[in-house]
Amino acid sequence: MKLKNNALNQAIKFALATTTAGLFISSSAIAADEQQVKVNKNVEKIAVVGTRSAPRSIGDSPVPIDIIGGEELEKSGNTDMLELLKGSVPSFNVHQNPISDAASLVRPANLRGLPSDSTLILLNGKRRHRASVIAFLGGGINDGAQGADISVIPSIAIKQVEVLRDGAAAQYGSDAIAGVMNFQLKDASEGGKLEVRHGQYYEGDGDTTQISGNVGLPFTDSGFANLSFQYKTSDATSRSVQRPDAAALSAAGVPDVSPLAQVWGAPEVNDDISIFGNVGLELTNDSEFYMFGNYSERDVRGGFYYRNPTTRPGVYGGNIREVNGVNMRRPADEAGQTAWDAATPTVLVGSLDGYDAQLDCPLVEVQANGVPDQAAIDSLTAANCFAFNETLPGGFTPNFGGNITDTSLTIGTKGEFTGGFLKDVFYDLSGTVGFNESRYFIYDTVNASLGLDTPRDFSPGKYSQLEKNFNLDLSKGFDFDLAYDVNIAGGLEWHEETFTVTSGDVASFTAGQFTEQGFGIGSNGFPGFKPTDAGEYTRRNYAAFIDIEAPFTEEFLMGLAVRFEDYDSFGTTTNYKVMAQYHVTEDLNIRGSVSTGFRAPTVGQANVSNVQTSLDNGVLQDSALLPPTNPIAVQLGGTELEPEESQSYTFGAVYTLGDLFLTVDYYNIQVEDRISQSDKINLSQSDKDILEAAGIPNVQSLAQVSFFTNDFDTKTQGIDLVANYTTEMLGGSSTFSLAYNWNDTEVTQFSDITGAFKVKRLEEDLPNHRATFTLSQQWESISAFARANYYGEYQGVHVDYDATAKTADAAVTIDAEITYFMNESISFSLGAQNLFDQDAEKLDFAEAAGAPNNNWGGKYYETSPFGINGGFYYAKATYTF
Template sequence: MKLQRCKLRSAIKFAISTTAAITTIASFNALADAREDGAQKDIEKIAVVGSRAAPRSVGESPVPIDIIGGDELSKAGGDDMLELLKGSVPSLNVHANPISDAASLVRPANLRGLPADSTLILLNGKRRHRSSVIAFLGGGINDGAQGPDISVIPSIALKQVEVLRDGAAAQYGSDAIAGVLNFVLKDASEGGSFSVKQGEYYEGDGDTTTIEGNIGLPFTDQGFANLSFQYKEADPTSRSVQRPDAQRFIDANVEGVRNPAQIWGAPEIKDDITLFGNVGLELSNSSEFYMFGNYSERDVKGGFYYRNPQTRPQVYSNDGGATLLVGDLDGLDNGITCPTVNLRDSDGNQIYNVATIAAYQQIAADTELGRNCFAFNEILPGGFTPNFGGNITDTSLTIGTKGEFTDGFLEGGFYDLSGSVGRNESRYFITNTVNASLGAETPMEFSPGKYIQLEKNFNFDVSKGFDFGLAYEVNVATGLEWHEETFEVIAGDEASFIAGPLTQQGFGIGSNGFPGFQPSAAGEFTRRNYAAYVDIETPFTDDFLMGWALRFEDYDSFGSTTNFKIMGQYQLTDDLSVRGSVSTGFRAPTVGQANVSNVQTNLSSGVLVDSALLPPTNPVSEILGGTELQPEESESYTLGFVYQTGDLFLTIDYYNIQVEDRLSQSDKINLTPEQKEALKADGVPNVDSIAQVSFFTNDFDTTTQGVDVVANYSMDLLGGFATFSMAYNWNETTVDKFSAITGDFKVKRLENDLPQHRATYTWSQQWEEFSGFIRYNYFGEYQGVHVDYDATAIMADPTFTFDAELTYYATENISLTVGANNIFDQDAEEVIDFYEGTNTEKTAKNTWGGVYYETSPFGINGGYYYVKATYTF
């Protein structure tokens, strides 16, 4: 055993001893697809994640990791990396997020029930920059989350993905509370592939075309250049019914009402282009150069809430639809008094077609009075539904050198020196909407501005093995890191934020639905931090290994933090071992969370209102309980078993993560008139149309616990080779402490939105000319929520879906694939609406037009089928 381990370490130690290398062996999540004639059935997968020592065999990992091969990722219907990972890692959840502002453009993902920015993302072992998108409407769990944009990474560029399911902030710094995802790029110097995939949903929409390719090239005789691209376009989907209020306007012969007026579904994606490159060059026998990076850009366009032409505040009515909001265009009265347009008859019944009301006819007439008086029904009689979207651009570049010390005290040790820069820009646009304060002169398209996230990292890491007379060398790693993070706000076009001439008459300011960023809110906000760490692994015996990590980090904003991690594994028998870890961690507030201001439209008790997000140190935020943000602090521990005998591999791991002072967006707090005046004095835009305020806060504590079970078994079957894989996750989050700033409903969302039980069971089969798989996906009970509104919430029943795929190898180079996700078209839980004043009586009426609860863990779009052709060379 000892001799085998030493041989393994000597052969690959140089390759994996890198700066952000996280080295641990992992569990199989599924066997990579391999042709029978060249495949080895017994392959151990090695991860570069978890520690900074040399790798160990599958059964010797002290912390749990899933390894998903690049071929495995390509065996699925979708092309969004989030969806691909969700199908392979049960503890990872992703929601569709329709009508969720920028969260629809860059969807957040949740590992182990924690927000998107509680999982550290690495690319080739290096920290990945954040997205510029902050999920202002993040569905409770992700409210205010600002994590990296994982969706830009195409599966064709990847050698494998390593999912460390353990807290690792003591090793890698902020964000690694839930775990780490390390995306490893392909590094072949020859060969490649090209594929075209076409798919659509069973409903006949969401048509998606994906073209992708990869090529490995020699970079002189001592290096490689591996290049990948992906181009994708996807049509939108709609899982909507007509809103009853919109239907009443249609029945009353009101013009301009769309059917459906409001869309719940996947957004439209256009010109989604991604380029990835990975370059390596051997400089000498003891050193090498590396460089990798990407350029990605896409346009995303989604829906918003329908603006009712009689009730929408600050546009059509300011008294709930009792009277029409009418503007005096010269503002002087001029002896001409605009008539009051009552929208209810003498019996109190609503009059849905205002064109039949005599007072409105005076306003719409081409007379002196009509030219002086204005209502938006004249230009938008059927109301309107804004279309919100953005252009997302993501770029990164990492350059470094690594190698072996050839003399001195560190002779035989390894070093890694690198620098990286990452930039993500989200340029927003909103169409089919108005700046109501401009009256009839308003444009219908606006550019509300940009957010830009820029990050720079420098790392220097050293590792060396020392002989202390233990089972084998004690690995000691240490390093320094410097990080700078800048969040920039660029103002929108003037029409998107200007207060027009009708402002004082009660008309709303700025582009309705997403007002532009004012010049006063624009600017750059920067923070720097540095860190030092030490990481030691001590093999006390052949059967007993322990690891120790300590990290000090200092931020120029809130100060310093020190965290530790202890992990170990003991081999009880040849087949069975026990492993575990104890660690502390932290998550620093992002610069964007500490400084951003924004106005968003959301539902409050079923009514659309505008809400302002303010910095926590804004005077109004402070009045409501806001304070300067501090880092989250966490304590976590795991305990698990690994059993391996013959072709059976099984791991069971319990985890417990306690997080204090969790960072999130507060509940939306209703403003008093006095607070509105304070907002105006502080220069906050669009105050007259703002009904609520929220801010980022450290307000609540949580405990998340769960169990991961991973099992694999392989055998000869049906004249071929079969692999059976099972992955199960139980996850439970409890909010231990909170205040009114967080609110009861958000606590319910944190505790119940995600299913506590998730599992996948996969049968993969390989033959000479065919391969395929069938996957069963189980989703336990979860809270169904519609429009982020408490009265709609229910506990949805457990359910399951099936995925299947079959590939035919037509020639040595050409393969043809057909497959489907959710092959039996399992519907998500249908929305139930309640009559006012009751919690039990169901009605067919659907107030907001959605068919399914958007918290469905497998989406709302139903079955999806696809075909794919691949040329490999």
């Protein structure tokens, strides 16, 4: 759209001229406006996020903003948007999450030490829908989080990413407690790029191939259609050793024991395709039409916990406990207490907590090496009895996976009214629909209650998330005889969110004929969603907001934002934000903000229920996640979810000296009534009786329950420091960039519902100190960059078990890439991430095989902030047209 408003044009020109230089954590001198870059390579980057007045430079913003250009994102060897951002924004963290249930399918990320659903994601300035995946095994910070799926966004489609590092709920609504990320799609009407890259880890696994492309096309004479695609496949990785218990079975001669019973590593990703489109059309000199959206789909498959036939009787059946040659069983008294008592020589079928579930079957003795007697196992068939040891003598390891589909469409119009009472008012009217679906699969497992008739593969059901959003934004500059026009903006927003649970195939949830004998029901590891679990849950809310920015003098700017939201579930909330910037000199300005915020509980968190197999104190147990209003959850302390509330403030400075650009910002975020999954609470026998009376089958095999709750408060504080310097060196153009983040989270209030270990994870899992230092060098036909990544000490945790936790050492990894430009169109690149193959913190199992943190076959603590897979090298070919 051709801008006609003089005040807006002047504001943009002022923003462009205010400061010089400024690549923020950037390894290339690419500004937001490509045409301006051709005129002056040192023009400041311009951000749209964080203001409803004219776009402003990052150095002239009253709040801290990072801008990462599209070329910088494409310069990394990693093909995942999450990993690309982690290398550019030090306060952004993401883990690879091996063996973490649905969190392996959609990885949650953290900005400023807060969970993924505390950062609002925008696409072209419009709210992005959240994923349908809830991180049931998120561990610590992301336990129970339901954020947007950033990984579907291909770097080749991005013009720039704007990261607002400040609370912004008063401007944008729920989820903006930690900040806002705005992904700006490319909008060129000509040219394009085709890129092919392939790489693998130094260990020889994890082969990754990616083909991506972007093309800009004219859309009539007055518009553009910019289209991007990315297709990727990635093999699984393994950083495991054989589990001691599986090794013992092999040594005892048990057949069919996998040589690697349990795998810790990245999952296999197949047919990962994303298609993004961005369309704009100038309707008149004062208005334009826009439309953008995406379709993305991928298949993911990863490992789960090994089922040992001698320690998982609820799955296998047919196992007994023998003491001094006497077969024992375990009855329960009314209080749920258990003790081993002598019994007649019959086999206990089902769990060791099977509570008198017996059959008239032959005795199956456990030998001294822990292996059931094979002759006795063979005699079960003749007696019309069974145990899974007959068909799975070496145990089995379920594989968990899913198909993730993500799609969205935004249509709108924006421009300037040229007549009537709204003359000179800028408007933006839009509607957005976003949908994310996760269909789950689990392979190589059993439904033990079906006996030998069980299938081995199951489809346990699916979750889906549908969001609709309609926005009307209005803004106008008013002359109050100040330095510049006062911009007053306001608007309305309507939002609807629907979370749907679809039941799985019958075999995945059915209670078979052996249920009453103590066998577990449903697909072991991830039981299917029953028809009674299925349902559609919807919530609506609307908002009204006002936003004022007043330049009292050329040196002093203040802004005020107020937002009112009304939810049909929990009621209303009102939030505000005050921000200011003062130019002390031409080279130095100070800035700060004070704000309140909120995060509404998601519909999924309020209504989802699930049964999962997870580790508790190193032992696999079935645990039920219940809605917080379920009678059992209420009995254990659950209540209807309320929104989180936050208070935050920032204070910082921006300094420029020639080609040096420096920003320092302190932030403090206090969040009350944070929402997360409770600690897993052990069920008493009376609890189980109530559940059983409510019609839940196989209650006696459930050991624990959890639910979502507002249970704890936190204070997160930190410092962001950014320095950037450009110069001529080594016969070419050089850019130096330093970014440092100190972040500290303290849990200031919690109860036993959260638990002390989870508090420790919230406070210590992420490194308090992170930094990146980048050198980018450009010659006539060669460019190169190297980045050092520093990760401070963090808490190493294995299998979410406190007995394995330790303080892991700080580490440095190096990324590097060199590119040769054959001509203006063709270039070739070679590069590596973690160039020197820095290992993650190793588990302490060398001195004592079978030590607690070696029982599950891992080699490294999976909370490593730079992953556990080691070095990765790649080659890339690019054709630009």
